Amino acid sequence: MEWYLPLIWAAVIGIAVVMYVLLDGFDLGIGILFPFAENESERDQMTRSIAPYWDGNETWLVLGGAGLFVAFPRAYAVIMPAFYIPVIVMLLALVFRGIAFEFRHVSRSKTGWNIAFAAGSTLATFAQGVILGRLIQGIPVKDGAFSGGSFDWATPFALVCGLSLIAGYGLLGATWLVMKTEGPVAEKARAHAKTLLMAVLASMIVVSLWTPLTEPRVAARWFSLPNFYFLWPVPVVTAVVAYLEWRWLEARRDVSPFLATMALFLLGYLGLVISNFPYLVPPSLTVWDTAAVPASQIFMLLGTLLLLPIVIGYIVFIYWLFRGKVREGESYH
Amino acid sequence: MDFDPVLLARLQFAFTIIFHIIFPSFTIGLSAYLATLGVLWLRSGNDRYQHLMRFWTRIFAVSFAMGVVSGIVLSYQIGTNWSRFSVTAGNVLGPLLGYEVLAAFFLEATFLGVLLFGFNRVPPWLYVMSAAVVATGTAISAFWILSANSWMQTPTGHEMRDGIAYPADWLKIIFNPSFPYRFAHMLNAAYLTTGFVVLAVGARYLVAGRHIEEGRTMLRMAIGLTAVLAPLQLVIGDQHGLNTLEHQPIKVAAMEAHWDGNKPGDFHIFAWPDETAGVNHFELSIPKAASLVLTHRMNGLFPGLNSVPASDRPPVKIVFFAFRIMLAIGFFMIAAALFGAFLWWRGTLFETRWYLRVMAHSWWIGFVGVISGWIVTECGRQPWIVHGILRTADATSPVPGATIAGTLALFVLAYGVVFWFGIYYINRLIAQGPRQVAAETGHFSPSPISAAQDAGREALQR
Ligand code: HDD
Ligand code: HEM
Ligand code: HEM
Numbered sequence: 001m002e003w004y005l006p007l008i009w010a011a012v013i014g015i016a017v018v019m020y021v022l023l024d025g026f027d028l029g030i031g032i033l034f035p036f037a038e039n040e041s042e043r044d045q046m047t048r049s050i051a052p053y054w055d056g057n058e059t060w061l062v063l064g065g066a067g068l069f070v071a072f073p074r075a076y077a078v079i080m081p082a083f084y085i086p087v088i089v090m091l092l093a094l095v096f097r098g099i100a101f102e103f104r105h106v107s108r109s110k111t112g113w114n115i116a117f118a119a120g121s122t123l124a125t126f127a128q129g130v131i132l133g134r135l136i137q138g139i140p141v142k143d144g145a146f147s148g149g150s151f152d153w154a155t156p157f158a159l160v161c162g163l164s165l166i167a168g169y170g171l172l173g174a175t176w177l178v179m180k181t182e183g184p185v186a187e188k189a190r191a192h193a194k195t196l197l198m199a200v201l202a203s204m205i206v207v208s209l210w211t212p213l214t215e216p217r218v219a220a221r222w223f224s225l226p227n228f229y230f231l232w233p234v235p236v237v238t239a240v241v242a243y244l245e246w247r248w249l250e251a252r253r254d255v256s257p258f259l260a261t262m263a264l265f266l267l268g269y270l271g272l273v274i275s276n277f278p279y280l281v282p283p284s285l286t287v288w289d290t291a292a293v294p295a296s297q298i299f300m301l302l303g304t305l306l307l308l309p310i311v312i313g314y315i316v317f318i319y320w321l322f323r324g325k326v327r328e329g330e331s332y333h
Numbered sequence: 334m335d336f337d338p339v340l341l342a343r344l345q346f347a348f349t350i351i352f353h354i355i356f357p358s359f360t361i362g363l364s365a366y367l368a369t370l371g372v373l374w375l376r377s378g379n380d381r382y383q384h385l386m387r388f389w390t391r392i393f394a395v396s397f398a399m400g401v402v403s404g405i406v407l408s409y410q411i412g413t414n415w416s417r418f419s420v421t422a423g424n425v426l427g428p429l430l431g432y433e434v435l436a437a438f439f440l441e442a443t444f445l446g447v448l449l450f451g452f453n454r455v456p457p458w459l460y461v462m463s464a465a466v467v468a469t470g471t472a473i474s475a476f477w478i479l480s481a482n483s484w485m486q487t488p489t490g491h492e493m494r495d496g497i498a499y500p501a502d503w504l505k506i507i508f509n510p511s512f513p514y515r516f517a518h519m520l521n522a523a524y525l526t527t528g529f530v531v532l533a534v535g536a537r538y539l540v541a542g543r544h545i546e547e548g549r550t551m552l553r554m555a556i557g558l559t560a561v562l563a564p565l566q567l568v569i570g571d572q573h574g575l576n577t578l579e580h581q582p583i584k585v586a587a588m589e590a591h592w593d594g595n596k597p598g599d600f601h602i603f604a605w606p607d608e609t610a611g612v613n614h615f616e617l618s619i620p621k622a623a624s625l626v627l628t629h630r631m632n633g634l635f636p637g638l639n640s641v642p643a644s645d646r647p648p649v650k651i652v653f654f655a656f657r658i659m660l661a662i663g664f665f666m667i668a669a670a671l672f673g674a675f676l677w678w679r680g681t682l683f684e685t686r687w688y689l690r691v692m693a694h695s696w697w698i699g700f701v702g703v704i705s706g707w708i709v710t711e712c713g714r715q716p717w718i719v720h721g722i723l724r725t726a727d728a729t730s731p732v733p734g735a736t737i738a739g740t741l742a743l744f745v746l747a748y749g750v751v752f753w754f755g756i757y758y759i760n761r762l763i764a765q766g767p768r769q770v771a772a773e774t775g776h777f778s779p780s781p782i783s784a785a786q787d788a789g790r791e792a793l794q795r
Pocket of ligand 2 (some may be wrong): 704708725
């Protein structure tokens with residue numbers, strides 16, 4: 001088997017997951033911040049800032065799932081049953097927050113769909129954090145199939161990860177609003193962003209200490225020599241970026257806080273990759289163990305190389321088309 | 334309590350996928366209708382088309398959102414419910430679904446943004462083009478997913494090693510024997526479904542005496558379309574059945590409740606198949622008609638259910654009745670569309686109130702046709718999940734029955750809420766009518782619309 005194909009695919013899926021987290025992160029974040037909006041006009045402004053994009057953003061989730069199915073069917077076949085309940089809860093939560101966009105627009109009383117939007121976004125985020133956290137801790141596999149129970153995912157660490165992700169997406173959402181809106185909505189978002197930035201830093205510290213303390217393989221990866229010489233900049237850069245973001249928020253910058261939040265996410269992601277590579281299903285299945293046959297990976301890779309640039313092209317187009325700030329009272333459709 | 338995980342996984346999947354297919358059946362056709370209206374608007378400069386387009390776009394937005402969220406659920410359920418199927422068939426089916434995401438979903442989702450929110454931001458031609466792009470995206474999406482499903486019905490182009498399917502020839506996999514028929518039949522079904530919804534809404538306005546102009550336009554467009562497509566569906570369906578007879582003869586036997594392959598098949602208008610005794614009760618049949626359709630000879634023979642052991646037969650009653658429902662709807666559609674065309678030719682279409690009344694109440698028939706068609710196809714494939722390769726019972730995930738039952742209950746509850754609200758809102762939009770809806774969406778500044786009108790006029794002068 002060509003050893004590099006699974007690596008390329010791991011990179012493709014890695015990119016899809018990053019894109020998903022960054023893009024749907026900010027629009028789930030809007031939902032997380034929804035309860036803090038004071039009136040319908042503010043809420044309209046918030047949903048309007050993401051309305052043209054949310055469907056495209058969520059499609060990265062489909063690409064991540066389909067990509068896993070395409071390139072690593074055996075990992076897909078272990079991960080999905082292992083996280084049966086959180087995955088389905090996440091999907092249902094996404095159902096409610098997704099239709100809430102259209103339904104709150106056509107219904108007379110918006111309250112019910114406002115709640116659905118906020119609760120759906122928050123719950124979906126929490127479920128994603130739980131899945132991620134529990135995956136890092138490792139899941140039991142026997143004969144290539146998941147061999148644990150339905151509630152194995154409910155560990156303290158996973159729950160902490162769930163809460164951390166809520167803070168993280170909340171921060172993405174808040175800095176997005178700082179960038180895309182004006183008036184009271186932007187003001188409030190700026191204040192929230194500061195609180196959330198602190199929460200995100202705290203979570204990053206907790207998770208970065210917790211994993212090496214409980215997972216020897218993670219500790220070995222980071223703290224053995226010579227790895228440590230190469231890896232120490234990761235936390236340092238993270239601290240610098242967080243500091244800059246704080247400064248930029250204080251300085252009332254519009255765009256840079258959002259960019260800094262994205263950088264924070266990328267750094268956190270990098271940390272996760274360093275801790276876990278080359279495992280897809282820690283601690284037993286690597287990218288090579290679970291890969292699809294080369295014929296399938298190559299066939300799909302050709303399509304990806306051809307289509308993904310086009311896809312990115314028109315995604316850039318739509319972000320460009322709806323550039324600029326959303327004003328109070330601008331129409332929906 | 335003891336739950337059968339296989340049965341529950343099937344029930345859950347059947348429930349979520351039936352819920353999902355309701356929306357594609359409508360959005361595939363509706364996006365094409367929007368694009369048509371847009372082109373008519375650009376070419377004629379007539380604002381009626383623009384109002385109609387914006388009115389249906391609102392309804393489209395609500396339906397599309399429900400299609401998207403229920404589709405995302407499905408793409409993960411293949412893993413949660415059918416993990417062993419994913420391992421066995423993943424090498425082959427994975428790329429087909431991957432191509433669907435890359436070639437179709439991103440396209441739809443992105444240009445949907447332009448269609449729903451771009452009216453004030455883009456020139457009219459780009460606005461109309463994005464409707465056409467969304468329509469194309471939905472058709473491409475249908476292409477890939479139906480290719481995947483058809484491969485599960487009639488697998489070719491792969492080789493089996495250690496119980497796992499490996500791809501050998503991608504062209505044979507994608508264009509497997511049942512795919513062209515299934516693609517044509519389903520796409521046509523989607524256009525018919527939308528056609529009958531538009532027809533019903535137009536008829537509803539005329540009966541109520543409101544929005545007369547718009548109602549007439551809808552009625553004419555819908556009758557023009559369905560009068561061609563409904564008869565065509567009979568032809569495609571017939572060819573589809575002949576192809577199924579070649580590759581999945583037992584499915585056809587179940588569709589016809591044909592037990593004894595040594596005798597020519599009658600066409601049962603009604604029967605009560607008895608699966609333990611292997612006979613039908615209360616038959617009301619046209620002698621030898623099934624043989625005539627399937628073999629083109631009065632005394633032609635085709636395999637019966639008794640030729641395989643009971644464990645290899647699909648559930649006969651479900652397949653048999655679902656097939657009859659689809660046929661009934663197919664023939665009703667032909668009759669309704671051709672009669673409408675006849676009235677139109679006579680010049681009495683808008684005055685024949687009983688016809689309009691009936692049509693106003695027939696908006697749902699396409700959906701029921703699509704669902705019963707899929708039940709025929711999917712239940713008829715049983716006991717296989719991939720025909721001849723993997724049995725459904727061997728395809729499930731190692732998840733306990735109670736967990737599946739719990740989440741199934743959640744799905745029923747959640748989808749129930751979403752569905753009823755969706756129907757309620759769509760119905761309200763329809764009740765408000767095209768002009769009001771188009772006006773409501775237009776807090777737009779005067780300039781883009783007059784620009785649009787100018788463009789329309791220019792197009793007219795040319
Ligand atoms: C014949 C057509 C057809 C069939 C059989 C299916 N779908 Fe579908 N699907 C569509 C036609 C479609 C569509 C027309 O492209 C949709 C419907 C409305 C929409 O929003 O796009 C869609 C949406 C849609 C989405 C959301 C796309 C987005 O984010 O924009 C996903 C993930 C799926 N589907 C997945 C599936 C899976 C896993 C299926 C089967 C197991 C399936 N669909 C059957
Ligand atoms: C969209 C229209 C479709 C509908 C309404 C539909 C309906 C159904 C139903 C009713 C079942 C349960 C059958 C039974 O257990 O007796 C089923 C099963 C299944 N279908 Fe479909 N189906 C559709 C399309 C597809 C497509 C496109 C695929 C694959 C790409 C697919 C894959 C499956 C699988 C994996 C099962 C589970 C195994 C089984 O029970 O056969 N279906 N479907
Ligand atoms: C009146 C003539 C019709 C005939 C002879 C016919 C025939 C068939 C046959 C034989 C199948 C099963 C193929 C298989 O499983 O291999 C099928 C499936 C199906 N039918 Fe029909 N049909 C007719 C009308 C309709 C109508 C009016 C609709 C919907 C509006 C419809 C929608 C479907 C769908 C969605 C499927 C499942 C997908 C597929 O296998 O193509 N059909 N039809």
